[in-house]
Amino acid sequence: MKYFKQLFVTFLFILTLMFSCSGSDSDPKEEATCTKICSTGFTLNSSSCECEPEPCNKTCETGFTLNQDDCECNCTKTCDAGFNLNTDTCECEEVVAFVPEIIEIETETATLSADWKERTTIEDFSGDSYIVWEGPDQFWKGEANIGNAGRLTYKINIQKTGTYQFEWRSYIAKVAPTNPNTEHNDSWLRFPDAEDFYAQKGTSTVYPKGSGKSPNPAGENGNGFFKIYMNTGGAWTWTSGTFDNNFHSIYVRFDEAKEYTVEIAARSSFHAIDKFRLTEQEPL
Numbered sequence: 464m465k466y467f468k469q470l471f472v473t474f475l476f477i478l479t480l481m482f483s484c485s486g487s488d489s490d491p492k493e494e495a496t497c498t499k500i501c502s503t504g505f506t507l508n509s510s511s512c513e514c515e516p517e518p519c520n521k522t523c524e525t526g527f528t529l530n531q532d533d534c535e536c537n538c539t540k541t542c543d544a545g546f547n548l549n550t551d552t553c554e555c556e557e558v559v560a561f562v563p564e565i566i567e568i569e570t571e572t573a574t575l576s577a578d579w580k581e582r583t584t585i586e587d588f589s590g591d592s593y594i595v596w597e598g599p600d601q602f603w604k605g606e607a608n609i610g611n612a613g614r615l616t617y618k619i620n621i622q623k624t625g626t627y628q629f630e631w632r633s634y635i636a637k638v639a640p641t642n643p644n645t646e647h648n649d650s651w652l653r654f655p656d657a658e659d660f661y662a663q664k665g666t667s668t669v670y671p672k673g674s675g676k677s678p679n680p681a682g683e684n685g686n687g688f689f690k691i692y693m694n695t696g697g698a699w700t701w702t703s704g705t706f707d708n709n710f711h712s713i714y715v716r717f718d719e720a721k722e723y724t725v726e727i728a729a730r731s732s733f734h735a736i737d738k739f740r741l742t743e744q745e746p747l
């Protein structure tokens with residue numbers, strides 16, 4: 464019995480030895496047990512059992528260049544002259560030149576009142592004729608009277624909203640013995656329902672008195688009317704501005720596509736007006 468017990472202990476010892484030996488043995492089969500799961504964009508390197516970035520071997524369409532860092536195709540197209548790159552669509556788009564909307568109205572189309580006369584004496588008018596105020600001068604009669612005498616109304620149909628420059632084609636129809644280029648050279652103008660009506664020279668912007676806005680130009684103005692003048696004798700001229708001795712051009716803003724009103728009123732006698740136009744300004 465004792466012999467058997469000793470044999471059993473010896474057997475256990477050998478068995479323990481066998482297991483401890485196999486436990487410390489580096490069996491290469493163990494490496495196959497690497498079961499790491501890699502996130503998107505990574506693959507498992509089974510040799511090192513590490514997740515490594517997937518090699519980027521994307522092919523990009525024409526106009527796109529592969530960025531190896533993020534493996535994205537970026538738009539790097541270059542466009543021909545006259546085309547601009549739209550970075551959203553990565554398309555070359557033709558540069559469309561700004562074509563201003565121009566509205567032109569013959570002044571003789573209004574229903575003439577008071578001493579406004581339709582004439583054809585001065586050559587080179589357009590349309591059927593031109594208009595000229597043959598009544599008394601209407602200046603320095605007090606601010607309350609500005610624009611009241613000989614007020615003509617025109618309706619203009621604005622289809623493109625925006626800012627327009629106002630100009631009229633006018634003529635000094637009577638040559639004064641002194642200061643011939645500053646007499647018979649102006650009339651009143653107002654846009655009663657436009658969103659804005661102002662005069663500008665560089666960074667200087669002025670508004671007519673009565674508009675509720677300031678500053679106002681030097682020289683007579685009021686009731687929302689600007690005095691619009693030019694200083695060229697003996698020729699029809701498109702020059703139209705306000706502000707005495709500091710010529711500011713005239714602008715008007717229309718925020719809606721609808722019908723607006725233009726008002727011209729008498730100021731200087733024998734200031735002839737052939738027509739007026741509104742030229743859309745390119746948005747900044």
Ligand SMILES: [Ca+2]
Pocket residue numbers: 645646647648649692731
């Ligand atoms: Ca004048």
Ligand SMILES: [Ca+2]
Pocket residue numbers: 569570571588589590591592593736737738
């Ligand atoms: Ca005309």
